[in-house]
Amino acid sequence: MTSNPSLPVRPLPTAQRRFPWHHFSMRFSSTPRGARLARRLAGERFDAWGIPYGSDTHDALTLVVAELSANAVCHGLVPGRDFRLCVSAEGTALRIEVTDTRGERIPVLTEPSDDLDGDGDGGRGLVLVAALADRWGWYPCTDGPGKTVWAVLGTRPARRLDSAHPLPPAVLAPGSVLPGVGEGV
Numbered sequence: 232m233t234s235n236p237s238l239p240v241r242p243l244p245t246a247q248r249r250f251p252w253h254h255f256s257m258r259f260s261s262t263p264r265g266a267r268l269a270r271r272l273a274g275e276r277f278d279a280w281g282i283p284y285g286s287d288t289h290d291a292l293t294l295v296v297a298e299l300s301a302n303a304v305c306h307g308l309v310p311g312r313d314f315r316l317c318v319s320a321e322g323t324a325l326r327i328e329v330t331d332t333r334g335e336r337i338p339v340l341t342e343p344s345d346d347l348d349g350d351g352d353g354g355r356g357l358v359l360v361a362a363l364a365d366r367w368g369w370y371p372c373t374d375g376p377g378k379t380v381w382a383v384l385g386t387r388p389a390r391r392l393d394s395a396h397p398l399p400p401a402v403l404a405p406g407s408v409l410p411g412v413g414e415g416v
Contacts, residue, residue, distance in 0.1 A: 307331025
């Protein structure tokens with residue numbers, strides 16, 4: 232395809248072109264250590280792409296990566312198989328995808344349990360993802376067993392969890408540990 236020099240090329244307004252196209256993809260071991268490494272490497276990518284550490288947007292993106300990676304380790308685990316993290320940025324949106332090899336356990340957004348001591352599944356991870364992402368979902372893998380859970384976030388400041396989109400009290404209970412946020416995950 233050739234361009235016509237007589238037609239002017241209008242770049243997108245700056246507000247619509249936050250960054251050029253970026254892509255990061257890597258496989259990680261389906262262990263808490265693998266989930267922690269996925270979160271840290273994604274955080275480094277976000278910073279390199281112009282979303283600085285400590286910003287609301289960086290924190291929201293990193294939390295979504297942590298939750299989806301922790302879910303792949305906890306609920307999508309097939310012994311001996313890794314999970315894959317793909318992060319891509321184009322325009323003003325970032326897409327996070329986590330693929331595991333367990334296709335029969337599909338993600339369902341449920342009310343969090345009152346079990347805050349960590350013995351139960353809890354159910355807080357997808358509630359956080361849904362609260363922070365502009366949209367999220369999942370689809371089955373076409374090239375083998377498994378599923379991909381994805382979330383799309385714009386680079387506008389992250390929504391406050393305690394204001395416009397409040398979470399159930401069990402999610403934000405004082406002293407509760409959010410899965411994927413602590414040093415153990």
